[in-house]
Amino acid sequence: MSAGNTASYPLTLPSTVSDVTVSCLNLPAGASCSYSASTGAVSIATSSSTPEGNYQVTAVFTETQSVSAGYVLSLFFLLPLMFLRRRSFANRAWLAACLVVLLALGAIAATGCGGGGSTPVQTGPTTHQVTGSGVVTLTVK
Numbered sequence: 001m002s003a004g005n006t007a008s009y010p011l012t013l014p015s016t017v018s019d020v021t022v023s024c025l026n027l028p029a030g031a032s033c034s035y036s037a038s039t040g041a042v043s044i045a046t047s048s049s050t051p052e053g054n055y056q057v058t059a060v061f062t063e064t065q066s067v068s069a070g071y072v073l074s075l076f077f078l079l080p081l082m083f084l085r086r087r088s089f090a091n092r093a094w095l096a097a098c099l100v101v102l103l104a105l106g107a108i109a110a111t112g113c114g115g116g117g118s119t120p121v122q123t124g125p126t127t128h129q130v131t132g133s134g135v136v137t138l139t140v141k
Contacts, residue, residue: 002141003030004048008041009059009136017130019064028055028140035061044138055138063130 001007013020022042024033030047042059 001046001139003046003050003052006043006045007138008039008043010041011035011134012040013063014065016066017063018066021062023060025058025060026056028053028138031138033057033059042136044136046138046140050140052140055140056135057138058133058135060133061131063132064127065130066127 020035020037022033022035024031024042024044027033027044028046028050030050031044033042033044035042044057
């Protein structure tokens with residue numbers, strides 16, 4: 001690309017991702033980068049004074065990703081199943097009963113016991129921040 005133009009790099013993100021920001025490292029002088037959710041691409045804009053050359057630009061992304069609380073809890077509660085395979089039938093039955101009790105307690109804790117408490121229950125998915133990066137080659141001629 002010639003100096004003063006913009007290069008676009010398409011990016012595919014999971015559907016659970018929102019609020020994406022990008023910062024770029026190793027940009028040449030007079031260049032900037034941005035992410036557009038509407039186009040799903042990272043754009044690197046250069047100025048007419050950007051020097052010619054090949055640049056390895058690292059794009060660092062910060063995203064908010066939704067995670068279902070049920071999914072996280074199920075992974076935690078399914079961990080003991082790994083140990084069930086290695087035990088005898090009697091031990092399996094005892095551990096399965098313990099697992100059922102733990103699942104019931106987890107369900108009660110997650111949904112509440114009823115009552116007229118004033119604390120609102122969050123029913124939507126939880127979110128967490130994810131940071132990732134990728135390297136692209138920018139050639140300015």
